[in-house]
Amino acid sequence: MISTNPFDTFDADGDTLHEECGVFGVWGTETAAAAVALGLHALQHRGQEAAGITSFDGKWFHSHRAVGHVAGNFDEDRIIRQLPGEAACGHVRYSTTGESGLRNVQPLYADLATGGFAVAHNGNISNAMALRHDLVKHGAIFQSTSDTETIIHLVATSEYKLLLDKFIDALKQVEGAYSLVCLTPEGMIGCRDPLGIRPLVMGKLGDSYIFASETVALDVVGAEFVRQVEPGELVVVNDTGIKSHRPFAPHAPRPCIFEHVYFSRPDSIVDGISVYSVRKEIGAQLAIESPVDVDLVIPVPDSGVPAAIGYAQQSGIPFELGIIRSHYVGRTFIQPGDKVRHLGVKLKHNANKSLIEGKKIVLIDDSIVRGTTSTKIVEMMREAGAKEVHMRIASPPTTHSCFYGVDTPEREKLLAAKMDVEHMREYIEADSLAFLSIDGLYRAMGEEGRNDAHPQRCDACFSGQYPTTLTDHDEKAGKADLPLLAERVK
Secondary structure, eight states: OOOOOTTOOOOTTSOOOEEOEEEEEEESOTTHHHHHHHHHHHTGGGOOSEEEEEEEOSSOEEEEEEESOSTTTOOTTTTGGGSOSSEEEEEEEOOSSSOSSGGGOSSEEEEETTEEEEEEEEEEETTHHHHHHHHHHTTOOOSOSOTHHHHHHHHHHOOOSSHHHHHHHHHTTOOEEEEEEEEETTEEEEEEOTTOOSOOEEEEETTEEEEESSHHHHHHHTOEEEEEOOTTOEEEEETTEEEEEOOSOOOOOOOBTHIIIIISOTTOEETTEEHHHHHHHHHHHHHHHSOOOOSEEEEOTTTTHHHHHHHHHHHTOOBOOOEEEOSOOOTTOOOOSHHHHTTHHHHHEEEOHHHHTTOEEEEEESOOSSSHHHHHHHHHHHHTTOSEEEEEESSOOOOSOOOSSEEOOOGGGOHHHHOOHHHHHHHHTOSEEEEOOHHHHHHHTTOSSOOSSSOSSBOHHHHOOOSBOOHHHHHHHTSOSOOOOTTOBO
16 A cells, blocks of 8 residues: 555555655745755655755855754754755655665765766666766765765766766766756756656746746745656756756657656646546546445545545445544654554554444555555454455556666565465455556556557556666666566667
């Protein structure tokens, strides 16, 4: 089960997928750091492990990085005043590469020959270890275990003279997914990888420009949405204006489909499409594909709510909140032993017993990862007196790990990689279980279906068709278990 609640970080069994991070940058406004803090607060759901802000006052760079949530670490009186300047970039983090700890908290900063350079990164460099090994062999000294630091070293060691050329040279050596916001004395750079796997949008607030992972962050600071940064595009903003660069060969975009299923906030617009509308339509498609004769449609909160609304509207079955969610459970909750640890799901969810008792219900959730939470939710419904408990999942089975910035368990720990749907049903002890088809997912996004020869989006977690080379994984796994696609970026 995956929760989309921005502050839902409790995960007793590791049965949750986490986005790696969110980025936000502002150029050309007074107290830029304060605007960045607000933007990061809106992006807190993308990373709850740590946060950081780097500002530039025209002469000096200033940074503050901390473990924990934005609100607890960036108060205006104590911290924001220490981050002066009309330009700043920030980052919220959930680690997928690199250990937890302050040295990996972004933005990462370095003094280069061209001046200060700060970078905030959403995504994952899938050849970072190979690049790191070569850089260290030639004398580079790394200060973190983050894949993002590889970009800084590549920029620093590039033989090009101009910073922008050095940056482009660095990006041409990396593979994988990246949306970057970089702060330099020459301006701010926002860019996406050639396939546009991770999102990045531009906004405008008065005369200032903003980069953000999602449009909801623009809403919070009162900025106007301008457009998305296109796949493979570098946008440079400075006091002379804004300029776009397209240094990469064109490729068919492959934005992450899971942004619509789960990662983005429902009130965001991704790729020009309302996330909330897509999730409701996903539920409607699920009702068409997998109807069931029940009394109530019940979402697994908070992630299953929009899809459950769509399922109920399409099927005509009443929608009810049969599970009540606590909003006061965090990752720091003390769990002294296995017995208490396994009660974690009841700390977060509780059955609305008077509603459920004697009813046939269908639970709607966005995905099944390891299956432990789904098992406990089904058990909870039976203990509350449900007559029948069916489950419908608003995405295809998650059969493969993500290497593009999502904290996914190893493939052998994914339930759908080990079992077919019937065995999964037996495992979670539901009366029936069904997943949305991959074509149904594409239809919910306005497509006729999935183009199997040239997929419109990155759906590797469902299909196993990775759109880029995966050097580090291939070397570790001996190039096993990964299909080679003609459209992989070289």
